[in-house]
Amino acid sequence: MENAVQIKNLTKEYKDFSLKQITMNIPKGCVMGLIGANGAGKSTLIQSILGLLKADYDEIFILGKDLKTQEREIKEDIAVIFDVSHYNLQYTPAFIGKILSGVYKNWDMGLYTQYLKRFDLPKDKKIKKFSKGMKMKLEFAIAFSHAPKLLILDEATSGLDPIFRDEILELIREFTEDEDHTVLLSSHITSDLDKIADYIAFIHEGELQFVKTYDELRDHYGVLHCGKDFFESMREEDIVSFKKEPYEYKVLVKNKSEILNVFPELEIERASIEDIMLFYVKGEM
Numbered sequence: 001m002e003n004a005v006q007i008k009n010l011t012k013e014y015k016d017f018s019l020k021q022i023t024m025n026i027p028k029g030c031v032m033g034l035i036g037a038n039g040a041g042k043s044t045l046i047q048s049i050l051g052l053l054k055a056d057y058d059e060i061f062i063l064g065k066d067l068k069t070q071e072r073e074i075k076e077d078i079a080v081i082f083d084v085s086h087y088n089l090q091y092t093p094a095f096i097g098k099i100l101s102g103v104y105k106n107w108d109m110g111l112y113t114q115y116l117k118r119f120d121l122p123k124d125k126k127i128k129k130f131s132k133g134m135k136m137k138l139e140f141a142i143a144f145s146h147a148p149k150l151l152i153l154d155e156a157t158s159g160l161d162p163i164f165r166d167e168i169l170e171l172i173r174e175f176t177e178d179e180d181h182t183v184l185l186s187s188h189i190t191s192d193l194d195k196i197a198d199y200i201a202f203i204h205e206g207e208l209q210f211v212k213t214y215d216e217l218r219d220h221y222g223v224l225h226c227g228k229d230f231f232e233s234m235r236e237e238d239i240v241s242f243k244k245e246p247y248e249y250k251v252l253v254k255n256k257s258e259i260l261n262v263f264p265e266l267e268i269e270r271a272s273i274e275d276i277m278l279f280y281v282k283g284e285m
Contacts, residue, residue: 003061004028004150004182005049010057012044019044019055019206026199029179031172033197033214034186035277041206042186046154050080063149076105079143081156085135089128093121093138097145104146115141119164133160140168144175151175152184157192165189169196190274200273204280222256222268223275225249230266241283252279 005026012019019041026032036042048055049062051071060067062074087096093116101107116123119137127135136156143151151172157165173196175181187193193200193214200217202209221240231242231249238259240252252275253259256268271279 002028004030004063005184006059006061007049008058008060010045010048010055010060012041012048012053012055017041017044017206019048022203022208024201024208024211026182026184028182029176030198031176031183031185031196032199032201032211033190033193033273034184034201034203035188035190035193035273036203037277037281038188040203042203043154044206045203046080046152046184046186050075050078050152077148078150078152079146079148080152081136081139081143081154083155083158085127085139087127087138090126092124092126093141094123096138096142097123100142100146106147108145108147112141112145115144133164136160137164140171144171149180150182150184154186155188157187157189165192172196190272190277193273197273202277202280209280217273217276218270220256221252221254221271221276223271223279224251224253224256224259225267225269226251241279241285243279243283252276252283 003025007025008023010019010022017039022045034042034045044053047053048057049060049067051067063077065074067074091099097109097112101109113123116138119134119141121130121134121138121141127138130138139156157168160168169192172183172185176183185193185197197214199211199213201211226249228249231251234251238253238255240254242249242251252271253268260266260268
């Protein structure tokens with residue numbers, strides 16, 4: 001399988017936090033969801049991948065190019081959207097389009113104009129008069145107008161209303177349909193990832209806990225409700241994490257089908273991405 005992004009042993013040290021030896025691949029043509037609590041290291045990882053933060057690593061390859069020697073070529077083929085706009089508030093969308101036409105080789109002014117119309121963005125209105133939602137719509141219009149092969153979103157949908165957020169998810173689906181385009185989507189809105197993610201990468205306290213296909217998480221992980229006696233009889237390898245409630249135990253398991261084959265009377269719910277993250281962060285191991 002060809003990878004759009006390859007990261008080997010990436011480390012970033014701060015005084016009170018460190019990103020610890022992150023090694024992961026993002027397959028070409030997929031949507032990779034990046035999850036973790038606030039402060040887990042998601043934004044640090046993204047900024048390190050982009051070369052915005054100086055981090056230590058053995059290798060980072062993006063779209064087959066080496067970040068150490070080909071950073072300029074890489075940035076021509078990626079689009080990045082953060083949770084805030086970084087453009088001068090005195091600029092208008094029309095003026096930004098003129099600037100970017102001289103920055104990106106593949107800038108498509110006609111397509112950009114189409115997105116401005118689609119998102120109901122006045123091209124001659126200063127950005128300072130835009131709402132947060134309008135500013136984010138402008139970021140997406142820009143991102144999709146220079147033919148990027150990799151789209152990186154860092155909490156970019158968090159300030160959007162549900163209707164536009166759903167429209168963006170549909171655009172992301174369209175973007176990856178040809179399997180030549182890839183998306184890394186960091187979001188605390190895990191329900192969005194339930195809709196479009198092919199893979200989920202989970203970071204907790206600077207450490208990569210897992211990278212798994214969404215299908216694996218959906219089909220094999222579950223939340224078991226049981227009493228104390230059954231919980232104490234469970235094999236340690238069947239328990240990912242658990243929570244002790246007043247009248248029951250809630251247990252995150254990663255082999256729900258095997259357990260139900262032996263104990264068909266048990267109640268095991270499907271575990272959502274949010275469930276899995278909360279069990280890792282707040283449950284007991």
